[in-house]
Amino acid sequence: MGQYIGAAIKRLEDPALITGRAKYTDDLQLPNMAYAAILRSPYAHARIKRIDTSKAAAMEGVIAVFTGEDIAQSGVPGVVPVGWLLPDLKTPPHPLLARDKVRHVGDGVAVVVAEDRYTAYDALEAIEVEYEPLPAVVNPADAVKEGQPLVHEDAPNNIAFDWSIGDKEATDEAFAKASHVVSLDLVNNRLIPNAMEPRATLADYNPVTGELTLWMTSQNPHIHRLLMSLASLGLPEHKIRVIAPAVGGGFGSKIHHYPDEAITAWCAMQVGRPVKWQATRMETYLTDAHGRDHVTHAEMALDENGRILGLRVQTYANLGAYLSTFAPAVPTYLYGTLLSGEYDIPAIYCRVIGVFTHTTPVDAYRGAGRPEATFVVERLMDLAARKLGLDPTEIRRRNFVPPDKFPFQTQVALQYDSGNYEAALQKALEIIDYKNLRQEQERLRQEGRYIGIGFSTYIEACGLAPSAVVGSLGAQAGQWESALVRIHPTGKVTVYSGSSAHGQGHVTTFAQIVADKLGVSLEDIEIIQSDTDQVQYGWGTYGSRSAAVGGSALAVALDRIVEKGRKIAAHLLEAAEEDVVFEDGKYYVKGAPDQAKTLQEVALQAYLAHNLPKGLEPALEAVAFYDPPNFTFPFGTHVAVVEVIPETGEIKILRYVAVDDVGNVINPLIVDGQVHGGIAQGIGQALFESAVYDENGNLVTGSMLDYAVPKAHFLPSFEVDRTVTPCPHNPLGVKGAGETGSIASPAAIVNAIVDALAPFGVEHIDMPVTPEKIWRAIHGNGRS
Amino acid sequence: MGVPIRVEVNGRVYEHTVEPRLLLVHYLRDVLGLTGTKVGCDTSQCGACTVLMNGLAVKSCTVLAVQADGAQITTIEGLAKDGELHPLQQAFWENHGLQCGYCTPGMILAAYDLLQENPNPTEEEVRHGLEGNLCRCTGYHNIVKAVLDAAQRMREG
Numbered sequence: 001m002g003q004y005i006g007a008a009i010k011r012l013e014d015p016a017l018i019t020g021r022a023k024y025t026d027d028l029q030l031p032n033m034a035y036a037a038i039l040r041s042p043y044a045h046a047r048i049k050r051i052d053t054s055k056a057a058a059m060e061g062v063i064a065v066f067t068g069e070d071i072a073q074s075g076v077p078g079v080v081p082v083g084w085l086l087p088d089l090k091t092p093p094h095p096l097l098a099r100d101k102v103r104h105v106g107d108g109v110a111v112v113v114a115e116d117r118y119t120a121y122d123a124l125e126a127i128e129v130e131y132e133p134l135p136a137v138v139n140p141a142d143a144v145k146e147g148q149p150l151v152h153e154d155a156p157n158n159i160a161f162d163w164s165i166g167d168k169e170a171t172d173e174a175f176a177k178a179s180h181v182v183s184l185d186l187v188n189n190r191l192i193p194n195a196m197e198p199r200a201t202l203a204d205y206n207p208v209t210g211e212l213t214l215w216m217t218s219q220n221p222h223i224h225r226l227l228m229s230l231a232s233l234g235l236p237e238h239k240i241r242v243i244a245p246a247v248g249g250g251f252g253s254k255i256h257h258y259p260d261e262a263i264t265a266w267c268a269m270q271v272g273r274p275v276k277w278q279a280t281r282m283e284t285y286l287t288d289a290h291g292r293d294h295v296t297h298a299e300m301a302l303d304e305n306g307r308i309l310g311l312r313v314q315t316y317a318n319l320g321a322y323l324s325t326f327a328p329a330v331p332t333y334l335y336g337t338l339l340s341g342e343y344d345i346p347a348i349y350c351r352v353i354g355v356f357t358h359t360t361p362v363d364a365y366r367g368a369g370r371p372e373a374t375f376v377v378e379r380l381m382d383l384a385a386r387k388l389g390l391d392p393t394e395i396r397r398r399n400f401v402p403p404d405k406f407p408f409q410t411q412v413a414l415q416y417d418s419g420n421y422e423a424a425l426q427k428a429l430e431i432i433d434y435k436n437l438r439q440e441q442e443r444l445r446q447e448g449r450y451i452g453i454g455f456s457t458y459i460e461a462c463g464l465a466p467s468a469v470v471g472s473l474g475a476q477a478g479q480w481e482s483a484l485v486r487i488h489p490t491g492k493v494t495v496y497s498g499s500s501a502h503g504q505g506h507v508t509t510f511a512q513i514v515a516d517k518l519g520v521s522l523e524d525i526e527i528i529q530s531d532t533d534q535v536q537y538g539w540g541t542y543g544s545r546s547a548a549v550g551g552s553a554l555a556v557a558l559d560r561i562v563e564k565g566r567k568i569a570a571h572l573l574e575a576a577e578e579d580v581v582f583e584d585g586k587y588y589v590k591g592a593p594d595q596a597k598t599l600q601e602v603a604l605q606a607y608l609a610h611n612l613p614k615g616l617e618p619a620l621e622a623v624a625f626y627d628p629p630n631f632t633f634p635f636g637t638h639v640a641v642v643e644v645i646p647e648t649g650e651i652k653i654l655r656y657v658a659v660d661d662v663g664n665v666i667n668p669l670i671v672d673g674q675v676h677g678g679i680a681q682g683i684g685q686a687l688f689e690s691a692v693y694d695e696n697g698n699l700v701t702g703s704m705l706d707y708a709v710p711k712a713h714f715l716p717s718f719e720v721d722r723t724v725t726p727c728p729h730n731p732l733g734v735k736g737a738g739e740t741g742s743i744a745s746p747a748a749i750v751n752a753i754v755d756a757l758a759p760f761g762v763e764h765i766d767m768p769v770t771p772e773k774i775w776r777a778i779h780g781n782g783r784s
Numbered sequence: 785m786g787v788p789i790r791v792e793v794n795g796r797v798y799e800h801t802v803e804p805r806l807l808l809v810h811y812l813r814d815v816l817g818l819t820g821t822k823v824g825c826d827t828s829q830c831g832a833c834t835v836l837m838n839g840l841a842v843k844s845c846t847v848l849a850v851q852a853d854g855a856q857i858t859t860i861e862g863l864a865k866d867g868e869l870h871p872l873q874q875a876f877w878e879n880h881g882l883q884c885g886y887c888t889p890g891m892i893l894a895a896y897d898l899l900q901e902n903p904n905p906t907e908e909e910v911r912h913g914l915e916g917n918l919c920r921c922t923g924y925h926n927i928v929k930a931v932l933d934a935a936q937r938m939r940e941g
Contacts, residue, residue: 018869018882018888019860019863019864019873020889022885024819196887248885282827677922677923681923712919712924713908
């Protein structure tokens, strides 16, 4: 490796962002542009008896008003599909606008196109809708009971799927012979992603050429183009161009294909003008796919020495009113498969019941299934430690998969690629000075002060792969990635990547890979992503896949460039190809660096094609489509140290230490930043955030006033460090870095709080752990 | 019914007739085309729309354009002078104080106001001083670092 990979290069994308020059979707203006606004159901469940749009349509400045009926009559497919199929999955249709019934507050009912934003919203208020309200169901464990209101008539008991993984019989046997069993009932709280940029689309349709251009807030423009074409609009795929300009965060919420962007495009086709839609924040709360929302019963069986014998988990996963794009995968293949944690568990059985409710659809949100799994496992580990009288670090050590057992096959399908769990734990213990901290805890308890130390020794599986396996599990998408590298005649470099950054900094990290591999400077490299007309194909950025999959594709393409260049250089140097080395951007015959041909000289010759080796094609570019052989498996130890004030239930985070192992690191500045952000979202889940519905299906936490996105003073500074265990199966040795923080931190925080409250006999408190819940736990029966 | 207003934005004077209900943020973005100022919520919580009005930070989603009549406004586009980044911009860049960048213009201008009032804040004061601005990417860690770094740069002039 050269001077760039591993260096803390400040980001190349930042100058545009810090000066206000970067263009996000809502910053774009087209001539003759109109604005769309969508009328949304105020009821969680109701029959639509009548919609009268005439008053709205007659308003000055209103161009058109459409309903679901209009979309149906236009002859387009008009639905939003699900992109992951499980056996016997119920897939009720999800129309772009509701026609007969609305199924959650926020379900779209009509759309206005107007000359400006304000008029569009005025017109929404003039649309008359007569609803017949129907009873709603919001809790997934309740929704499966007999006699509950049905979200979809063809999904009895509101069950979308009943899925299991692992060996039930072996697990039951493990429990039968166990010396100890610990169990836990928990609710993993529903979260709202809250990317700072609300979703938006600008649609421009050319009726003459039949081409549709969509600028939109997307993490994966090619997936959006595919689903727009096949399921929503029926336009041929090659006539649709999806561009994601600057995108203001996603965290999963901009993976999914929603009705609203398709409605906007359909409107542009109807009115013959460019149409722009941007969600209000309250609309994002009602329509961005939410995350988590599990009701779980979990049990762990152990022998007398604290070795885990078995793990049994049953979860009701709330899917909301419709199946969002990848919703079926999140509580199954991204959850049940992670339940072995960092441990060698001989028997695991997990059953997940996916349930429709009259709530906003639930799908991948940062971590997606893996935080939920980690929370189950890491909470049980602490309960087991307490029951057996072991230190929480000791019980973990006794069950860690040891470094010499990799690759490690779990009982729930995954094969961990590499790991050294003890090393990460050890480093974290040194950073917090564990031994002294425990003594300090004891000393403070004598003074009536309660600090707690919470661990989360987590595993993550990211960079879903390989495509054939993921496909066999139900994915309607591939999981490879593409890169095209073009060396221009002047030696400058353009990379076209199928990854699609929305804040991660790929322009910088990918340029670092190029700079090292080709020996060119960062200024001479352009990274193009997020445009279906420029990039050949790509599956986008989610699931911490971009470095491991997109970066690997780039590395392979760069190697191909170097090899083609070597052929040309050998020809020019009149040497045998195998004698020519490439170093720091120069080709030369071994031992004769003075007679070098620079990459730039080679590139020029490649384009002039006046003197190329016989049979070699002109130009200098290479493409790679990289399909990884396996997931990557980052891991680490997070430690939270908190103080709880028993009188008020107040919680102070005294220290937060994260030791992550994400394999090789391309840019430590960026990796640390990813870890910080993930921790903040995980602490948000643990302490502050929760999407709350009332029994009628109203989202009580429907704005930023009511839903506690953490502010700066809610959080401490974080102490982050790492160990490095390279991924053995990709060319860069990198693992994913985007989700570790949100996966590890909820369990670390809750374990710390429960540890602080040990003298009060508190065993568990559900998230978000608020002062009120703490107070009740102390004054109640030990469980809140 | 339009109302005439005269507003100085980033040193340039604009005169327009606007609807009385037009928000300053939409005036800046949709009328003047200064799209560096962002809209992130509709309840005045997120601070993405923060600009300086007569030198003080305001949330431009909570100010009507007509209220800005006669005022001097600075948006993120006006912060760098003669091609030189403001120390806050420089510090955000060098400390990786931004990821997606959407909250950044508002965050920088809120920090500008904070450092005007308190040129030498503690970490705690920075965290509290930025309570009107939300960021979902950075966990604030590097934003706080950047503001402390900028404070030092500005004190050292």
